[in-house]
Amino acid sequence: MSKLLEVTDLTVSYRRGFRHPPLLANDGVSISISRGKTLGIVGESGSGKSTLGDAILGFAPVSSGSIRFDGEELVGASAARRRELTKNIQVIFQNPYGSLNPAKPVGATLLEPLVAHRIASGAAATARVEEWLEVVGLPADAAKRYPRDFSGGQRQRIAIARALLVEPELVVCDEAVSALDLSIQAQILNLLLDLQHRLGVSYLFITHDMAVVEHMADRVAVMHRGVVVEEGSARDVVHAPTAEYTQALLAAAPSPDPRIQQARRRERTAP
Amino acid sequence: MNSVRAFLRKPLAVAALVFLVVVVLACLFADVLAPYDPIAQDLAAANSLPTPAHLLGADTLGRDILSRLLFGGQVTLSGSLVAVLVFLVFGLTLGMLAGYVRGVLDVVLTKIVEVLYAVPVIIILLVVLSVFSQNLVVAMVTLGVLGFGGLFRVVRATTLAASGELYVKAARASGLSHGKVLWRHILPNVWGPVIVQVSLFAASAVLVESGLAFLGFSVKAPDPSWGSMISDASQALTRYPWLLVPPGATIALVVLCLGLVGDGVRDSMSRDGRAPARNTGARAALPDRDVPETNDSALLSVRDLSVGFGRGSDTTIVVRNVNFDVMRGEALGIVGESGSGKTVTARALIGLLGSGGRVLGGSITFDGVSLGTLGRSALARLRGSGIGLIPQEPMNTLDPVFTIGSQLREVIRRHDRSSRRASEERAVELLELVGIHDPAAVLRKYPHELSGGMAQRIGIALALAGRPKLLIADEPTTALDVTVQQQILDLLVELRHRFGMALVLVTHDWGVLADVCDRAAVMYAGEVVEEAAVVELYERPLHPYTRALIAANPHGAVPGEPLPSIPGQVPPPTAWPKGCHFASRCALATDACREAPIPFVLPEPDRGSRCIRIDALVGEA
Amino acid sequence: MIRLLARWLGTSALLLFVVSALTFVLTALAPGDAARVILGKNGTEEQYQALRLQLGLDEPLPVRYWNWLSGALHGDLGVSIYSQQSVTDIIGGRLAPTLALVVGGLIFSAVLGIALGIASARGRGRLSKVTDVISLLGVSIPPFWLGFILVTAFAVALPLFPATGYVDFASSPSEWARSLVLPVITLGVGGVALIAKQTRDAMSKQLSLDYVDAMRAQGLSERSIVFRHVLKNAAIPITTVLGILFTGLFSGTVLVENVFALPGLGGLIVQATASHDIPIVEGVALVFALVVVLTNLVVDIINGLLNPKARLA
């Protein structure tokens, strides 16, 4: 079966005024995602993870390379086609406080994609919104309330509903749980996994947390300075990393088990 | 809609708006309302003070002042309106365009506005009037053109900020076109600032118009305008000063009211407009039975500490009955989810709660001395020398306009009272201590020239300058990448051992806790729910929250399987229940848990827990 | 710093060009012929022709502007239409009262405004409200009206100061000072309001930033925090506003000099405007534009010294 998404040799550069050379935020990145599967992208801040997600969504200035979605080339696609494709490629951002317009009731925000894609209108659309609010675990009257009435975790549920109610095939989750507390993070991760099982959606799951990526992803790509330094099954990358950078990253992430962590510290700092 | 309601709650601004509406309507209908012809002279009434016949008196030629004010207002207000319309059209369209399209257009427009901004406005108006004699319309159009920069800047900045918002990106990802995005998501942000700017500009337009009229560049005598009435009045200043009052006061009031409306709109936008919720859980802090008095062998002993924000009956308790001890040289972690009160607790320890925050009860004993009995200045002296604080956002906690050296030396001199030379040497020594390889160069740098990790090392050096016995670090590595976090934690561990310092480390990260701390206090909804040595805590938690939180960690869970998550969410301080704060999410909760506050008990030596069903918990395991 | 100066140079050149070219463009745009407008209905044909020649109206616009510009670069701003005196000389003779007035106004508003601003930023609540009221009133009262009120109170009812007129410093320093008191207050009140509000806002904003608490935690004294650190940071926006105020005060002289009959530039340009003496209007406008340009330079330099980030830019 062919891949849902295939990114080949993607290069994205940002101009930085005339004094500096352009910044290569993505430098020859190649990744692929199968249907219904999750590709995790890990790396430290500034490594180009969000840029990759943005390029797939059509928000980043691609200078070369190819992005094939379901066989269709996205690099150079027209703005109109891009807009159509938002039905198939959706996104969930990190900051649950910024990604919902504070001046609009939640229902209005959720109706937007349905109306933009002429999927439903009027009562049918409203019913669909309410149905999705229930799916993500919010009361139906949430539609009438404003984002400020919700906690961070609840807002992230709303963002998930907005992304998934057009039933996309791919969702870019850019640090979707990084701002959440542990107990809420677990709820959201469970929700995302559940939806994947039910809908067969694929995730590009961007995070800087090794434990989260191991839990969520089938395959993992590790990024460093705009380059994929290692790609493999989640298990291999986390438990038997080959790239030096991946090893350093794993070594630096502390374990919550004090015995393990303190043993690691002793080992590391012993002369 | 909320901001409209918030505006209506401001009596002064509403009164100002009403006044303006009345003035505008009165001038508009001057033909009907004015009791006299504004230029009709009645020498018998000349120089009359206010009388029933002439409500505001009459001028030196016996013309009725009220009538002149009403008709004069037509001139002044219509002139100002012209300026405002030009201002609005240019400022709004060009500002939104520049902010949304960006690129070259933005650069060019911004430059033009920068030049317009620097132009001396009145002078240019005079230049215009010297050529177009007595043509106030041209002058007011010019005023609008010269002034639109103020609106342009605000609209552009708002548009720029709004289009950078994630929700705009999300709307685009939802498939909305540029036009729709502008209309639905950006314009609603813009119109608030626009009203503010328009009212402020209208105020200055009224002032400028009447100033020009005062100088004689408006209507020709004998027709009135507000400014020319002042100039007429000034002719009779010594004999008949009353004449000054009506036109001057009218102009001042109109301008004042425009300002008040502008301020009112701005304030009602900045606040969310909701009445603050009352604290249902606010009650006197009660001491816990089971906890012994201050521990004399401890370096820091906190008992029944409660902290609230707000005044009087509006006080919201956010930290309640916190107990813990820190032994000399020991590292205590305060761990919990955001909003649980970790930062507030840490800041209460050094008396830096900020405005509105105060300690409501309990005691803090440091090194044998109760901090409650120390005066403000003694407490200030303890800061830095007894207790050092390592901040969360290292970059924001340095003064941007002083060099690192200057800031470090100032702190050193404060504590050591040493000479310039000695403090310079100590500064170098401190930087070497925190692992900076080229201290001399770093001392000359400004904060913005540092990386995040470097800035945090400086933050640590500043905290060490007073040779404290206790370091408090509030999420010192949360803003950093893991590899940099590891370096900073290594440094903290090393320094602590080297100087035998005790450490209170605030974190939400169980990995950081495990890495650095000996003991931990777990906070939930303003309370310490469990305290124990970190190994014990992790392996055998004695509170349902601790246990559930550790289980929810994806670390070591079976990939792809649902994580045992905690249902529901943390109640905010305004919604704390009477009984156990965790009861609504606790699998073991019974009615007893909900009835009364749960005491902090010591189920085992050196362990504390705020749960009445510890037995059930242990039995389950 | 270099970038800042280059930027300043660009803006300044553009500004001076716009202001100086404006009269030329406007005369071309004005309905009818400028010479006719100036002479009004009573001018004879000879006068009209002579004036056209003097204004250079027989030449095309760019040539006219170029002639004027090359003269201006040598300090020659042409001659007054009425008195035939050199514009440069007329302006030179009018400079002193305006400078005295503006500098006095700046000192008055800066000292009072900054003091009030600092006090209300540090004091809780009440003083801050007072500042709010003062600043709202201060910018609402028309300055020319305030001038007459002050005259009525302190020159007529209570004759402490002269109502109008100007005394040379050379002839009597004390009378000179007395003649300036009311004008300076009239001119400066709006400035006090502006500066007090800006200072208060800038200080409050700084006081709410994290570094202030961090310094408290390091044990620094409140005095050092407020007067060394917070004030220096707040000085950056305050300097910018002082610059705006300074040029604003220059414009304010147009009204205030008329109220107090001071023989300065503000009065000059108003008279010239009323009588369409375009060369004088043009000359004074140029002087004002120069003041703006130089003020911006000073502000840029001061801010560059205060703000390390600007210095690098």
Ligand SMILES: Nc1ncnc2c1ncn2[C@@H]1O[C@H](COP(=O)(O)OP(=O)(O)O)[C@@H](O)[C@H]1O
């Ligand atoms: N819109 C942009 N303009 C300029 N530079 C950008 C932009 N977005 C990202 N960058 C730069 O690209 C690099 C990679 O950023 P990003 O993809 O956001 O990394 P990550 O998501 O891994 O933290 C960073 O150095 C960042 O500063």
Ligand SMILES: Nc1ncnc2c1ncn2[C@@H]1O[C@H](COP(=O)(O)OP(=O)(O)O)[C@@H](O)[C@H]1O
């Ligand atoms: N300045 C303040 N005014 C009012 N409430 C505050 C203030 N600072 C903190 N709080 C409240 O106190 C509670 C605890 O906050 P905090 O100690 O910052 O939590 P944590 O550090 O654990 O994330 C929160 O509910 C927060 O809203």
Ligand code: SF4
């Ligand atoms: S007291 Fe009751 S509700 Fe609270 S944690 Fe213990 S068992 Fe759960």
Ligand SMILES: [Mg+2]
């Ligand atoms: Mg990112």
Ligand SMILES: [Mg+2]
């Ligand atoms: Mg905190």
